[in-house]
Amino acid sequence: MRRGCAGRRMMAEPIRIHYTVTGDDFTQAGTASADLKSRLRTMGFPADVIRKVTISLYEGEINLVIHAGGGEIEVTVSGDRIKLVLSDSGPGIEDIELAKREGWSSAPDEIRSLGFGAGMGIPNMIKYSDSFDIQSTPGVGTVVTMEINC
Amino acid sequence: MNTDELAAKCGFRKLTEAPPKEIEGAFAGDLLSWAMSRVSRGDAWFTVMGNLNAVAVAALSDCACIVLCHGSALSQDALERAVREEIVILATEEPVYNAALASGIVNR
Ligand SMILES: Nc1ncnc2c1ncn2[C@@H]1O[C@H](COP(=O)(O)OP(=O)(O)OP(=O)(O)O)[C@@H](O)[C@H]1O
Ligand SMILES: [Mg+2]
Numbered sequence: 001m002r003r004g005c006a007g008r009r010m011m012a013e014p015i016r017i018h019y020t021v022t023g024d025d026f027t028q029a030g031t032a033s034a035d036l037k038s039r040l041r042t043m044g045f046p047a048d049v050i051r052k053v054t055i056s057l058y059e060g061e062i063n064l065v066i067h068a069g070g071g072e073i074e075v076t077v078s079g080d081r082i083k084l085v086l087s088d089s090g091p092g093i094e095d096i097e098l099a100k101r102e103g104w105s106s107a108p109d110e111i112r113s114l115g116f117g118a119g120m121g122i123p124n125m126i127k128y129s130d131s132f133d134i135q136s137t138p139g140v141g142t143v144v145t146m147e148i149n150c
Numbered sequence: 151m152n153t154d155e156l157a158a159k160c161g162f163r164k165l166t167e168a169p170p171k172e173i174e175g176a177f178a179g180d181l182l183s184w185a186m187s188r189v190s191r192g193d194a195w196f197t198v199m200g201n202l203n204a205v206a207v208a209a210l211s212d213c214a215c216i217v218l219c220h221g222s223a224l225s226q227d228a229l230e231r232a233v234r235e236e237i238v239i240l241a242t243e244e245p246v247y248n249a250a251l252a253s254g255i256v257n258r
Binding site (some may be wrong): 062121 | 187201
């Protein structure tokens with residue numbers, strides 16, 4: 001019997017999970033991340049893998065809420081990796097290199113007063129995922145793709 | 151030291167009646183993206199952020215407790231979420247630095 005990284009039995013089929021994130025709703029922000037975290041725990045993934053997934057997805061989810069007017073999250077859980085695809089039809093990002101920079105944020109004051117806007121969300125995603133890609137077209141939207149290996 | 155013992159040692163008020171959790175380290179800061187990546191499982195998190203998003207970060211990071219400093223308020227929706235998710239929230243009038251120092255927690 002082949003075994004996945006977590007010592008679990010290799011999944012026969014990848015599991016797909018979909019979340020819809022509502023824009024500008026700070027009462028629901030983080031719900032998808034919390035749900036995925038508890039599912040991965042139930043599936044027996046190791047704590048360090050869950051932590052990486054949780055941080056990466058949380059930052060992406062919050063960006064959908066704050067910057068994009070909401071969006072969609074597609075999660076694919078396989079035995080050896082977890083793939084996260086976050087897509088939105090928001091304003092897009094003019095300068096992606098700038099957006100990736102630690103400390104750069106376009107968040108307005110009222111968002112900052114909630115504790116967001118450190119400009120560390122994308123840097124966290126880059127740091128905690130094993131592969132990170134961001135595609136964005138101003139006026140069209142943004143797609144962030146991340147993979148976490150286990 | 152667990153969160154009940156921390157509360158007793160430093161005179162922090164307990165805002166939730168969640169079961170005590172063992173403390174293994176500490177983090178101080180208010181910016182949520184910093185906290186999200188730096189708060190480790192079992193940490194006491196010293197902050198002035200008492201909103202729903204701080205409670206969400208506390209839950210996601212499995213911290214031992216939030217220590218709400220400077221007499222900062224905990225919002226009603228944050229309190230309800232914390233009670234539901236059994237997150238320990240302690241409160242003090244002390245500034246973040248003083249509260250963290252008084253705790254005596256040392257990060258390995
Ligand atoms: N999905 C998105 N749509 C449009 N703009 C985005 C999106 N995601 C990020 N951005 C832009 O990239 C910037 C940097 O994002 P990042 O997550 O690193 O920081 P932040 O969200 O501003 O602050 P923090 O995540 O630390 O709370 C944002 O301020 C915003 O301008
Ligand atoms: Mg962000």
